[in-house]
Amino acid sequence: MNNEKYVTYRLEDFLDDDAFIKWVSGKEQDAFAAKFWSEFPSQYPSAAANFDFAVSVIRTYRSQEVWENKDNKAHVLERITATIEANNNRRPALMRRMSTWVRAAAIVLIIAAGGYLVYNKLGKPSQEIIATGYGEKRTITLPDHSVVTLNASSTITFNEKWDTTSAREVWVDGEAFFDVKHLNRDTTNIRPGQRFLVHSNGLTIEVLGTSFNVRSRHGKTKVGLVTGKIQVGFGNKNDHEAMVMLPGDYIEYADNHVLLTKKIDKPETIKRWTQVPLTFTDATLNEIIETLQDNYGYTVKVGEQSIKKLKIEGDINVANVEELLTVITTTLNVKIQQPSEKELVITSGK
Amino acid sequence: MQSESHVLWWNAFKQGDWDAFTALYGEFYELLNNYGRKFTQDADLIQDVVHDLFVRLWTTRTRLGNPASVKNYLYKALRSTLFRKIQSLSKFVELDNASGQGGFAVNFIPDASFRQEEQELRNQVIALVNTLPARQQEIIFLRFYEGMSYEEIAVIMDINMSSTYKLLYKALDNLQKVSDKRFLTFLTILFFLSRNFSKKIMIPEG
Numbered sequence: 001m002n003n004e005k006y007v008t009y010r011l012e013d014f015l016d017d018d019a020f021i022k023w024v025s026g027k028e029q030d031a032f033a034a035k036f037w038s039e040f041p042s043q044y045p046s047a048a049a050n051f052d053f054a055v056s057v058i059r060t061y062r063s064q065e066v067w068e069n070k071d072n073k074a075h076v077l078e079r080i081t082a083t084i085e086a087n088n089n090r091r092p093a094l095m096r097r098m099s100t101w102v103r104a105a106a107i108v109l110i111i112a113a114g115g116y117l118v119y120n121k122l123g124k125p126s127q128e129i130i131a132t133g134y135g136e137k138r139t140i141t142l143p144d145h146s147v148v149t150l151n152a153s154s155t156i157t158f159n160e161k162w163d164t165t166s167a168r169e170v171w172v173d174g175e176a177f178f179d180v181k182h183l184n185r186d187t188t189n190i191r192p193g194q195r196f197l198v199h200s201n202g203l204t205i206e207v208l209g210t211s212f213n214v215r216s217r218h219g220k221t222k223v224g225l226v227t228g229k230i231q232v233g234f235g236n237k238n239d240h241e242a243m244v245m246l247p248g249d250y251i252e253y254a255d256n257h258v259l260l261t262k263k264i265d266k267p268e269t270i271k272r273w274t275q276v277p278l279t280f281t282d283a284t285l286n287e288i289i290e291t292l293q294d295n296y297g298y299t300v301k302v303g304e305q306s307i308k309k310l311k312i313e314g315d316i317n318v319a320n321v322e323e324l325l326t327v328i329t330t331t332l333n334v335k336i337q338q339p340s341e342k343e344l345v346i347t348s349g350k
Numbered sequence: 351m352q353s354e355s356h357v358l359w360w361n362a363f364k365q366g367d368w369d370a371f372t373a374l375y376g377e378f379y380e381l382l383n384n385y386g387r388k389f390t391q392d393a394d395l396i397q398d399v400v401h402d403l404f405v406r407l408w409t410t411r412t413r414l415g416n417p418a419s420v421k422n423y424l425y426k427a428l429r430s431t432l433f434r435k436i437q438s439l440s441k442f443v444e445l446d447n448a449s450g451q452g453g454f455a456v457n458f459i460p461d462a463s464f465r466q467e468e469q470e471l472r473n474q475v476i477a478l479v480n481t482l483p484a485r486q487q488e489i490i491f492l493r494f495y496e497g498m499s500y501e502e503i504a505v506i507m508d509i510n511m512s513s514t515y516k517l518l519y520k521a522l523d524n525l526q527k528v529s530d531k532r533f534l535t536f537l538t539i540l541f542f543l544s545r546n547f548s549k550k551i552m553i554p555e556g
Contacts, residue, residue: 018499025497060472061479061494065457067387068380069396076397077375080404087409226355247359247373265380 006040009047014054024058026315031276035319059331062314068265131155132174134297135321137274144168146196149274151175152295167195174217177274180207203253204233217294224250224264226271234258272317278324280316284309285332285346288324292344296321303347307334356420364411371411375404378421382428388454388491389432395439399432406431419502426506454484456491485509 005013014020022028023037041048132138132150140148143162150156154174162168170178180196196207201221207230223232225245232251233242243251252260264270272279280288286308292298298321302308310332318324325336325344337345356377362370379400386396403424407414417423458476479490485507492503504510 022497027497058494060475063459067384069383073379079401083405084408248376
């Protein structure tokens with residue numbers, strides 16, 4: 001991608017460049033392209049000033065009011081449903097429920113706590129344990145050829161051999177994205193070997209679709225479904241009944257209790273980490289700090305607790321921690337010091 | 351840019367899958383409201399348009415094609431539904447150029463967290479954008495906020511991407527070179543003049 005044309009790129013050229021515009025407005029999903037643009041100033045120093053100016057003009061423009069009208073979201077859908085029902089004598093769709101197409105793909109986010117489940121499994125001879133270090137991601141193929149992307153500082157455990165007589169089972173501590181193969185589309189007639197179960201911090205997630213995300217951190221389990229269908233079981237220690245989740249559903253669970261259920265605004269963003277190294281949407285500084293600690297092993301101190309609540313509106317898609325820190329210091333009124341390689345001190349003011 | 355799940359939902363919805371239909375609604379409701387808001391401050395009108403749009407999607411689902419981008423398809427549909435609605439509600443028919451009717455404006459957030467030097471640039475960019483005619487502002491929005499290519503913008507707005515945007519680039523380029531206030535005033539005048547090209551002619555209905 002080293003191209004002579006960039007050496008003399010003018011402001012106009014940047015604003016005309018579809019790839020640049022896509023990146024600067026946070027829509028770039030391709031990690032390679034995102035890396036190219038975030039490294040642009042160092043790769044093409046002669047065009048760096050124009051690049052910086054183009055970036056700041058667009059970022060400036062983007063700091064505008066977002067009007068989502070969320071309060072009326074449910075109400076408008078009710079009106080749409082009522083109008084459609086009034087227009088139609090029959091309601092074929094409501095009867096048919098999930099089609100095979102939607103069932104064929106499920107994306108789920110699960111954030112759970114504690115590694116004890118995983119460690120319980122240690123030492124059993126036939127088990128495969130795969131762990132990633134800070135800043136590392138791995139793609140793993142399971143015995144049934146399902147594919148798992150494992151995020152930084154995460155562990156996945158499963159039996160080395162899977163037979164067709166028992167359910168496929170996986171234990172997750174940390175975060176993982178699953179693409180599950182060979183599910184029976186007829187959910188009323190699933191044989192044991194066709195079941196796919198993910199265990200994490202007391203939760204059992206039964207996959208009724210094919211792709212989903214699991215994350216396990218800080219004593220809390222978060223499950224969010226993007227597409228498809230899953231069933232969440234809460235073990236026998238408590239009286240929550242198993243819950244079937246549909247696209248957009250999101251729950252938080254800790255200490256045998258469901259803490260929160262809601263709809264996610266943009267469920268799609270849940271799996272974006274598999275494509276972009278560092279990605280956030282409307283993130284608070286606190287969320288960013290947690291990711292730096294969990295996924296990259298940083299120790300982060302803040303001058304005042306209140307600055308953790310500062311929020312960066314919009315999407316951040318960056319290639320590395322250095323770039324992320326630049327985004328933080330340019331958008332928020334904070335100063336970042338780095339006393340050692342893995343230590344950060346964030347204080348308010350410039 | 352087309353998301354995998356958007357395609358899945360779209361295909362399922364066309365086959366009559368209600369869950370997929372509501373998933374599409376869940377995914378795009380906020381974006382459509384935000385886009386609609388730029389044309390009008392009337393929240394009820396925007397809700398009516400979103401309602402009409404989704405009702406029509408459902409009732410015509412078997413005849414729908416496979417858009418290259420579901421989001422862009424919905425943006426285009428929202429735009430035309432909104433314009434039709436504004437036109438039918440209006441006592442007067444607005445005759446603009448063929449590209450459409452209605453204003454276009456974004457509200458900038460007063461933000462103290464910007465650095466001093468950025469604050470100055472910010473004021474200039476806002477001043478500049480606010481002088482642009484509606485359709486040019488819409489191009490800027492789709493380009494810099496939604497990150498769309500010229501081709502995508504041309505499809506949504508149903509226009510031929512001419513030299514419209516070049517004018518803005520020239521202005522921004524000058525903004526970079528010149529911090530001279532007098533020059534900025536000159537630019538403001540330039541854009542004020544360009545606004546007159548899309549002069550509105552009002553004629554009574556009937």
